Amino acid sequence: MKKLSLSALAFLTPLVSMFGMSSMAAAQSNITMYGIIDASISREVTGAGGATRMESGIHNGNRLGFRGEEDLGGGLSAVFTMENGFNQDDGTAAQGGRLFGRQAFVGLSSRSLGAVRLGRQYSPVYLAQLTVDPFPGMKGDMTGIRQWFNSGNFRVDNAIAYIAPSNSKFTGSALYSLGEVAGNAAASRQYGFSVGYTGSPLTGTLSHHLTKDNTGADSAKVWFVGGAYDIGIVKFHAAYDKTTGAGRTDIRDAMIGLTVPLRSSKIMASLIRKENKALSNADAHQVALGYLYDLSKRTALYTSAAYVNNEANSGVNAGGVNGAKNKVFDVGVRHTF
Template identity: 50%
Template sequence: MKKSKLLTALLLSGLASAAMAQSSVTLYGIIDLSLSRENNSSGVATRMESGVLNGSRFGFKGSEDLGGGLSARFQLEGGINADDGSSAQGGRLFGRTAWVGLEGGFGQVRLGRQYTPIYLSLLTVDPFGGALKGDMASRNWFNNGGARIDNTVAYYSPTVSGFSGSALYGFGEVPGSTSASRTVGLSAGYNKGPAVVALAYNRRDNSASTDNERAALLGGSYDFGVVRVHAAYDDVRGSNSLALVPVHITDQMLGVSAPVGPGRFMASYLRKKDKVNADTDAHQWAIGYVYDLSKRTALYASYANATNQKNSRINTRYNVNFTDNGGTPGTSDRVYDIGIRHSF
């Protein structure tokens, strides 16, 4: 009997140790393609675009249970231009994100290439969720120091009664200076019941450590049942870290989203005001609809119309300015698209 109990104890102990050491790795991805038609001063262009609803990508993510409530986690994710098969993010293999870290009751600590807190905060209040042509988190609107930063260490707090926060530090890696090219980001948020509130800050120092660009964001949304109302405001000032010229820009957003049939409808109005350069303001309104065919496949359509003052050249296409496709400052830009997204 004693031997039997001993063998049972040893077996259970072995199983527990094996379970503790268990790890998992998941391969996942998204293929997103649309047909779009754009009309501006350059004429009318019909094109195929990748990643309009969700960026086309492939990735690996996993975790290992280290015991005592502690686990190791990682994620490697590369962007794909599905229209031609090339790599996105400048050809990086894992340009979307690449990090490794630890998670426990204290929250998460991650090291690598990561999203900035201010960008993640934008996604929580954007009625388009950072997607379609109404995206407020693109290069053209609410441009708060970039979406991703290299060489970072970040902390994500656990959520307590709806409250959470994060902090990020990006090493500039410039010899002889700890501040040159560095990035500092902070965020605090509340997400519980019908209310979402986001507050975030981002500071990016230039390569000479002589000036910086600072951005502050306040946004939120409230679900009234039949419709959710969204609003956001940011203030960006200092010196552009690339051109080293004075910057003071504000962006405003007012939008709505609502479940309609098997999908969701969204609309927004965006306004940009440049307080340094004359006649460079712009505004845009956009609508979109996503129709879920299943949990993994969706059809979508969106339309956006951007209007510029005479010295402004904002384009409705994600991450593209008029200068990239020959558009003339001071003119309007209109685009609509229809597409399909499949995830695996």
């Protein structure tokens, strides 16, 4: 991680003297450059056959980011984040080729009042999932079987977000996205919120997100609740969500899991059940097991295996084959800087 300190307004000092002002506080800006490079080799076997691939960003998405903060005085700061996603296996840009496809926002942050940010950001419901999923980002996480996240809805464009102050065990955030459709304010808009508790040994979260279609007449709604309980030798995880709307969809997902911390590593396991109440022969379940070993504070090795039993009408992408049993195994390395 590279941090640069800039006296952003120092060049104004001569001008201040010319106008007879006795003093002026030069605002201090801190800019941090950071990133993650994550690569793995995976073996996937589906109803269509098996394939061995080099995959990009399995444990954590590959990124190169810039984060900045300027102290404006009185506990108020200007903040920004620009985060590019890329694929290390072939050097291409991720998120459909966007320059800063992972995140791109600017805003104001107050220690006592919270922060307001404008731009492309993560939805509160996706961040809520990360707090309780034993497989955040790895094979076996909840995004592998949840259709709502498979549609790419965990990042939101044109978003106005509020993040509550983080000076207590309680957390909260809200987001509203402008649909930007002329003559129809409801079309393509999104909004959501999340509230949580981050105490010890209990962590809990409740979140909601709504997405309007491009006419504003139909909407997809997801409710998510989850928690974790850490007793030291093992951490238990549980989550449940319900997605409705968007063509009379009614999908329920339930997850139970655990994390076993070791000296420089941890073992993860989870079971996820997907049930479609609106369609027959459309359920699925996933069993996953993973291991992470920290070589240092910045470098880790990992491996994970997942099995998906996918009914014919489930819509879960088991290697592109519905009604198939999907098995996947990977081993990789992740480095942060």
